Amino acid sequence: MNLYTKVDIPATNFKIDYSSRLAFFGSCFADNISAQFAERKFKVMANPFGTVYNPISLASQVKAIAEGKVFKDKDVFKDERCDGLWHCWSAHSSLSAHTREECIDKLNAATMQTRDFLQKADIVFVTLGTSFVYFLKGNGEPVSNCHRQDPNLFTRRMISVEEATDAIREIVASIRLLNPNTSIVLTVSPLRHMSDGAHNNTLSKATLQLAINEIVKHGSGIAASAGDFIEYFPSYEIVMDELRDYRFYESDMVHLSRTAEEYIFERMADTYCSEITCGHIAKVEKFLKGARHRIQDESSPATQDFLKKINAQAAQLETEIPGLNLSDEKRPVK
Helix, strand or coil: CCCCCCCCCCCCCCCECCCCEEEEEECHHHHHHHHHHHHCCCEEEECCCCCCCCHHHHHHHHHHHHCCCCCCHHHCEECCCCCCCEECCCCCHHHCECCHHHHHHHHHHHHHHHHHHHHHCCEEEEEECCCEEEEECCCCCEECCCCCCCHHHEEEEECCHHHHHHHHHHHHHHHHHHCCCCEEEEEECCCCCHHHCHHHHHHHHHHHHHHHHHHHHHCCCCCCCCCCCEEECCHHHHHHHHCCCHHHECCCCCCECHHHHHHHHHHHHHHHECHHHHHHHHHHHHHHHHHCCCCCCCCCHHHHHHHHHHHHHHHHHHHHCCCCCCHHHCCCCC
C-alpha cells in the first residue's frame, strides 16, 4: 500500500555547485529558500529591493535593475502619515531613510550591486506568490510596497493570465539583458494568501501556474544562448501533495515550518545538485554544526585548541570543495 504521493521532478539540464552564484527574486518563500542555500555557504543574493509577490511589480523592479536605472528625486516620497521617512514604491522599507539623499543613495547602491551579481549569476530563481497587484491611482504604476500609506491611494485587482505571462516574459528579458547565459527557474510560492479568501487564493495561484506554463512550454520569445534554460520547480505541488499536513505549517497555518522549508531545500538539492555536490553539502552541514558550538570561555586552553581545530577543518574543506568560502567561520586564535 502506497500512503505517500511523490511529486516527480524532471531531470534538469544544469547543476549547482559551490562555485555557482544563485540569485533569488520574489515572495517571502524566495527569502526562506535562499536562506537555506546561504546557511550552507552557497553564494546567494536574495531580493535586494525587498520581497515582492506579484509578477508585474517584480517585472518593473528587475527591469530597473537591468537597465541600470538611476533613481532621482521623483522616485521617492516622504511619509507624512507615519514615520517621516523617505520611501520608494519599488523597494522595501530597509532602503528607506531619514533624508531624500540617503534614500536615493541606498536605491542606487542596491541597483549597482544587483547588476554586478546578476551579470555573473549562474541560476536565477523567480518565485511568484500572488496575481493580485496594487496600482497607484495617480499614474497606474504597479507598487511593490505600500509602506502603510492611505489605502485610497491604490487600486488592487487580480491580473489576467495574459498580463501575468507578459510580466514573466519581461522578467526573463531583463535578466537576459544582463546575462544571456544564466538559467532561470520559475516557481509558485506554496504560501496561501488567505486574506483574499480560499477561492481567490486558488484563482490567483492558478493564474500564475498558467502563465509560467506558457513561458516554460512555449518559450519566452527572448533570444538566449545555447546553454540557457527556463524551468519550473514544483514547490507548490510538493507542499500540496507531499506535505499535506498542518504539522508542516507554523501556528498561523499559512506559513511553512522550518521542517517544510528544509524538506523543499532537500528536493531542490536532489534536483539541481550532483551526487558529489550533495556529498559536499553534507560535509559542510557537519562542519557548521561543530563550528557553531557555543563557547563559554574563549580564553581557556581547551577553547583555543577547539578554535585551531575548527580553522584547520575549514581550510581543509575549502581545499576539497572548489568555490567554498568558510572565512566567516574561522576565528582568531590567541
